[in-house]
Amino acid sequence: MKTVVISILGTTKDRRGKGDKRWRKWRPNISMCQHHDLRIDRLELLFDNHSKSLADQVTADIARVSPETNVAHHRANFGDPWDFESVYSNLLDFARAYPCRPDEEQYLVHITTGTHVVQICLYLLTEAGYFPGRLLQTSPAHKNSDLTGQYQIIDLDLSKYDQIASRFQREHQEGTTYLKGGIETNNRAFNQMIEQLEQVSIRSDAPILITGPTGAGKSQLAQRVFELRKQRGKLEGSLVVVNCATLRGENAMSALFGHRKGAYTGATTHRPGLLKEADKGLLFLDEIGELGLDEQAMLLRAIEHKRFMPFGSDKEVSSHFQLIAGTNRDLIQLSREGKFRADLLARIDLWTYHLPSLRERIEDLEPNIDFELEAFSRQSGHLIRFNKAARENYLSFARSAEASWSANFRDLNASILRMGTLSDGGRITTPVVEDEIERLRRKWRAPRDESVLPRARIEALLGPGSTEQMDFYEQIKLTGLIQVCEASSSMAEAGRKLFQVSRAAKKSNNDSHRVRQLLEKYGLKFEQLSKT
Incomplete structure (x- = not known):
């Protein structure tokens, strides 16, 4: 597994002149690549627009001491490196856009260079998991006895930092x-x-x-x-x-x-x-x-x-x-x-x-109505709102026992879509709401008439006279098929309701195919029933 270090260019600590004297002083980004027991395969170096020449020099020096380390440059313009909000926002954008591959690479976040604000933000983002790795802290050796200095890898344990974890609320x-x-x-x-x-x-x-x-x-x-x-x-x-x-x-x-x-x-x-x-x-x-x-x-x-x-x-x-x-x-x-x-x-x-049904969380109905209105407004390109009386009328019905919301949020989405389409001047009026309420009542009402007089229901779909050559027994069967399809969101669901016994004996339960065959016998399609 390769080791990748994410680090800020040290505009002071990494800048030790251009001559050979710079090699006599500890420089964090160069020195951390000189440890024999810490092989760095790639260094992601962040710096602002004013530090390009220093970044090039540091990259060239790393190539001398650690040829196996590839240095990638990234621009990070904080504006004010002491402004917490600006620094955190920029580093957060970088973290979200960075293509991490934790299965192939391990990541170390270097927190020695940069302002204290930068270091704090790097710590916070690593602890929150935006950088999926550990912290790397480097320091010079005592009295410059060893220019490679020292390093420490810090593996954060969230369970030990309850007060710090509260920052991520x-x-x-x-x-x-x-x-x-x-x-x-x-x-x-x-x-x-x-x-x-x-x-x-x-x-x-x-x-x-x-x-x-x-x-x-x-x-x-x-x-x-x-x-x-x-x-x-x-x-x-x-x-x-x-x-x-x-x-x-x-x-x-x-x-x-x-x-x-x-x-x-x-x-x-x-x-x-x-x-x-x-x-x-x-x-x-x-x-x-x-x-x-x-x-x-x-x-x-x-x-x-x-x-x-x-x-x-x-x-x-x-x-x-x-x-x-x-x-x-x-x-x-x-x-x-x-x-x-x-x-x-x-x-x-x-x-x-x-996930509870819409009826089970009816107190969330109003914010979801507003959400659907906003979505429809974005899609249609103009603002859609209720008149005050129309909104109160709709909410009163929507919260009542009459409103079963049998298809849950799909019913709500379709309802808002219909009213938004029929609204003039971006206003959903009382007549539009009353028409929608009646439509929903018909949708959720038990189909008593069809169970008693199947002929009317069938001829409404197949045309006048379509039941003349059909036994009353066959009319009852077809009406039951229609009712189940109307109450189902898919042919598979309808098939499970219709064949709950016989399907268990079949090796392959292609319920959708069986429903489709029955409907095709009468020239019907599931789509026209499921939208009824």
Whole structure:
């Protein structure tokens, strides 16, 4: 593993003249490269625009005493090197942009040169994890008996510095606000959960399990965890998102773990697989409860050993990824029924967080409305706001028992989008709100009429007279199919509801295909029902 030192150019301590006399004095950035027991492969040297010639001289001198050390130059214009805010901001920008590779390199942050403010900021950023390394302190030898001087590597232990750790409360608050999408939420349990998740996201790369109903925001939260870890230098790779409900049979194995050319009919090229794509990054497996038992077994090995076997291959490949799993199902119950491996569940539920429904955190409704309005305004290019009476009317209904918010934040997003589109002059008026409330009432109302008179519901979709050659029994079946599809967010979800018994006896549960076939028999498509 290579050693990289991040250091500030010492405009006084490193400047000892241009003649040979400079070699008689201790210079921190040159001397630290002369220690036989401290091999420095790369020195990241930071300096301002006025110190380019000194940086060149220091680089040339390091090349003489340590040819194996590569020196990289970086401009760091602090303005006032004694101004804490300016120095911290500049160093923070550098840390966030620096491409750390902790699997390949170890980092030392040199805190001997620069002003005391610079040294404090370097300490704080290292202790907070923005620089994923240890501190390096150098000093001259007594009476210049040894020009290489002395050095000490300091490995920070957060548990010993409670008072110093309190300085990072602002960074912690910024992290939690980021995970909440910038929305100031009021639900106490939700806020406590996010605060802990922020700490886990920064300090641990263990699997995280996010549960909650459809539309509660599991995918968005996984995206923000990835971006937060990326900002703090905890990840190098990309975010790979997989909806496990779309994976079945050989396609599941191939998509997740890859395949070799000729592994099965149609495998005409090599495929690396999504787990390999997530190497050094984050893999989000949404609806993990839909994975088959074979895929679960291979996933468990990939999590524990960072190795797996591509489909049709006799050679393992490796991938070092962090896993976030999402589900709206009860994995404990699935495990009892033998449909989800208990050992995989034990491995992924080290950190489990349940996202409550919108109804369960109704006190957060108003800030989320404002958030959706801001998002729509940015997208549309003009400001959208409620009239006072219209806002009060909408909030009164939205908080009432009538409002089930069955699709959670997806319902809210769609509602604001509709009202924003229909608003004139950037104002959502009372008539627009009343029309939207009636629309939501129809959406959430139990379909009593259709269960009694299926013909009307069917002919509304297929046209007048479409039921004349259809038995009443068939009308009832079709109406039930329509109702389930309307209440489901995907064909896979509809299939699980419709075939909850027969699917258990099938080796491959392609629920989406079965639903599609039934709908095509009547010339229907799932998309037109799910939007009803």
